[in-house]
Amino acid sequence: MDTPVIFHLGPLPISRTVVTTWALLVALGLTGFLGTRRMTDTPGPWQSALEGIVCAIDDAVRSMLPESPAGLADWIGTLWIFLVAANLTGIVPGLSSPTDDLSLTTALALLVFLSVHAFGIRSAGLWAHLRHYAQPSLILLPFHIIGELTRTVSLAMRLFGNIMSLEIAALLVLLVGGLLVPVPLLLLHIVEALVQAYIFGMLALVYIAGAIQSRRTAASAIP
Structure with a gap:
């Protein structure tokens, strides 16, 4: 979907998606900074909510990969929190979700693609990571590469x-039915926004966990 250009940064056009994404990053950064400034041993409601979110993310990662490498929960948690905020932006009057722009979802899918290889290399080494694509036979190398590319494309498109x-x-229901009719659809939007954020983050976690486990297996098979 084409998004309107808000302004130009030199020769670079800055679209509505980019501006909305920047605003979300700033808002989330400030929320995280202000919310963790005064942590205490006796948490209040706000600190309890933050700790609950962190524990839920950590439990989800460890349920998939008990021996999770350092930084994995941070990455998946950041992805989940950003996607929830981005998907829910569309319910604010006058705004639209930046994730309705294929360029942003493609960028997120590429980040997941790079993180899969980064964690795979870090867990087992570069040689074991590359060797995995030639197992059990070198003939399967093109199919492994195609599989990596197609799942990245499907992640962005979904x-x-x-x-x-x-x-x-x-928008269509609003135009046809008026202001009150879209309320149930708005609730559906909230549920779907949360579900899609969860699915995207969980798929990223599955891909990374698969890469780590398969690369470790390949590394142990190296004489």
Whole structure:
């Protein structure tokens, strides 16, 4: 979906998606900074909520990968929190979710693609990581590469398609039925936004966990 250009930074056009994403990053950064400034041994409601979110993310990562490497929970948690905020932006009047732009979902999918290889290399080494693509036979190398590319494309398209379709449906119902009719659809949007954020982050976790486990197996097989 084409998004309007807000301004130009030199020759570089800055679209509405970029501006909204920057605003979300600043808002989330400030929320995290202000929310963790005064941590105490006796947590209040705000600190308890933050600790609950962190524990839930850590439990989800450890349920998939008990011996999770350092930084994995941080990465998956950051992805989940950003996606929840980005997907829910569309319910604010006058705004739209940045994830209804294919360029952003593609960038997120590419980050997941790079993180899969980064964690795979870090867990077993570069040689074991590369050797995995030639197992059990070198003939399968092209198919492994195609599989890596296609799942990255599907990750981007799935999030983009679901969020864009929700926003288009809400707009059409609003135009046809008036202001009160889209309320149930708005609730559906909230649920779907949370579900899509969870699915995207969980798929990223599954891909990374698979890369770590398979690379470790390949490393142990190296004589």
